[in-house]
Amino acid sequence: xxxxxGRGSGPDLELDCRGRPCPLPIIELGRRxxxxxxxxxxxxxxxDVAARVDVPAWCRMRGQVFLGEDAAPDGVPRYWVRRx
Amino acid sequence: MHLDAGAGAPLHPAARExxxxxxxxxxxxxxxxxxAGRDARLLLDNAREVVAECLGLRREEVFFTSPVDxxxxxxxxxxxxxxxxxxxxxxxxxxxxxxxxxxxWWAGSHxxxxxxxxVDLRGAVAEADVISHCxxxxxxxxxxxxxxxxxxxxxxxxxxxxPDGVPMFVDASPALGHLDLPAEHWSAAAGxxxxxxxxxxxxxxxxxxxxxxxxPFPGDPAPTDAGGGLPDVPGALAAAAALRATLAEHDxxxxxxxRLVDRIREAAAAVPDxxxxxxxxxxxxxxxTFSCLYVPGxxxxxxxxxxxxxxxxxxxxxxxxxxxxxxLAAMGALTHGNVRVSLxxxxxxxxxxxxxxxLPGVVQDLRAEIGL
Numbered sequence: 001x002x003x004x005x006g007r008g009s010g011p012d013l014e015l016d017c018r019g020r021p022c023p024l025p026i027i028e029l030g031r032r033x034x035x036x037x038x039x040x041x042x043x044x045x046x047x048d049v050a051a052r053v054d055v056p057a058w059c060r061m062r063g064q065v066f067l068g069e070d071a072a073p074d075g076v077p078r079y080w081v082r083r084x
Numbered sequence: 085m086h087l088d089a090g091a092g093a094p095l096h097p098a099a100r101e102x103x104x105x106x107x108x109x110x111x112x113x114x115x116x117x118x119x120a121g122r123d124a125r126l127l128l129d130n131a132r133e134v135v136a137e138c139l140g141l142r143r144e145e146v147f148f149t150s151p152v153d154x155x156x157x158x159x160x161x162x163x164x165x166x167x168x169x170x171x172x173x174x175x176x177x178x179x180x181x182x183x184x185x186x187x188x189w190w191a192g193s194h195x196x197x198x199x200x201x202x203v204d205l206r207g208a209v210a211e212a213d214v215i216s217h218c219x220x221x222x223x224x225x226x227x228x229x230x231x232x233x234x235x236x237x238x239x240x241x242x243x244x245x246x247p248d249g250v251p252m253f254v255d256a257s258p259a260l261g262h263l264d265l266p267a268e269h270w271s272a273a274a275g276x277x278x279x280x281x282x283x284x285x286x287x288x289x290x291x292x293x294x295x296x297x298x299x300p301f302p303g304d305p306a307p308t309d310a311g312g313g314l315p316d317v318p319g320a321l322a323a324a325a326a327l328r329a330t331l332a333e334h335d336x337x338x339x340x341x342x343r344l345v346d347r348i349r350e351a352a353a354a355v356p357d358x359x360x361x362x363x364x365x366x367x368x369x370x371x372x373t374f375s376c377l378y379v380p381g382x383x384x385x386x387x388x389x390x391x392x393x394x395x396x397x398x399x400x401x402x403x404x405x406x407x408x409x410x411x412l413a414a415m416g417a418l419t420h421g422n423v424r425v426s427l428x429x430x431x432x433x434x435x436x437x438x439x440x441x442x443l444p445g446v447v448q449d450l451r452a453e454i455g456l
Contacts, residue, residue, distance in 0.1 A: 022401065048400075
């Protein structure tokens with residue numbers, strides 16, 4: 001099964017934001033997404049419901065590419081972003 | 085400075101005197117046959133006449149009730165008249181919770197489902213989407229608001245007929261007093277007096293002549309004031325006086341509010357990483373919403389309050405449900421760091437300038453606290 005980035009492997013960077021309320025997952029994404037190279041992928045694992053809206057909105061505002069959503073092995077939503 | 089007029093505003097001065105006088109003369113049951121009852125009836129008829137005239141309606145189309153009842157009963161009365169057609173309820177994804185809850189309740193108890201019409205980034209539905217959601221069998225009623233209560237965007241209500249005889253319900257609760265009702269293509273509507281400076285407990289249910297409408301709740305099948313209970317006569321009269329006064333000053337007030345909201349939109353857009361949401365032009369004149377990246381909405385509301393500005397927020401951390409605003413979510417707008425400003429009729433340019441001056445520093449300080 002392919003991931004939201006179209007490949008089978010994991011993201012280049014995964015941010016564990018389980019249990020952290022909004023806007024902490026987005027703050028983490030804002031801080032850490034430059035840790036990957038341009039073209040690389042960052043995934044935010046977050047159970048906060050606002051992340052489902054705010055990760056794509058962050059991508060739109062910051063000119064990054066939202067790739068989609070899948071789930072971590074424990075079922076927590078995982079949101080994928082490609083750095084531009 | 086109160087910048088949350090959408091959630092409540094002081095009574096319009098024109099309504100205050102009327103309210104006091106009406107409380108002395110309009111306390112009785114207007115259906116009673118004695119003198120005090122006749123007095124109350126006269127006042128209630130007068131209030132109905134004024135509201136109908138102000139809104140371009142016939143007086144027999146106007147009913148006074150509570151604001152929530154106006155929405156629930158107005159909308160579900162259209163559905164109740166079509167139980168044989170089906171139990172599906174269509175509504176825009178950005179309707180007020182009163183509409184969404186009523187839709188879920190009706191559909192769930194009538195073998196139907198709710199169908200949400202998506203909105204674009206401005207928060208508006210497309211005519212074609214509303215029509216396609218209504219097409220096919222079993223739709224009892226469609227609800228599309230006149231303008232959105234959180235972001236101000238005006239919907240294309242009244243611009244087109246619905247297919248298969250589906251009746252349109254228009255929630256105009258935040259909009260009446262600011263915007264006109266459309267001339268056609270709707271069957272029932274609801275208004276809330278607080279939007280035009282009337283008492284917060286007064287709602288107006290509008291059922292158009294010729295609309296098929298049956299009381300969805302126990303009691304008389306025809307539309308009545310207060311669902312057949314005792315109407316708030318002083319409240320209705322005060323609401324009517326406030327509406328007349330609001331419309332008389334509307335051109336001047338709306339032009340000022342539009343200018344001041346444009347100013348706030350410009351100032352908010354100049355704050356880095358800020359999403360100013362809603363349609364910039366086709367909107368309620370007095371309302372603006374924006375979201376600041378990386379800032380908790382609750383902290384923003386508290387910080388602005390410390391500077392003397394009372395604002396609302398659609399962020400999850402400010403909501404009793406801890407869910408972000410479904411309006412912002414449906415639009416794809418940033419939900420955290422959200423601020424909703426709604427201007428009362430008396431907010432001045434100097435006050436708005438002070439808000440615009442304070443805002444960038446408040447956001448910057450909150451971001452600095454988290455090292456961004």
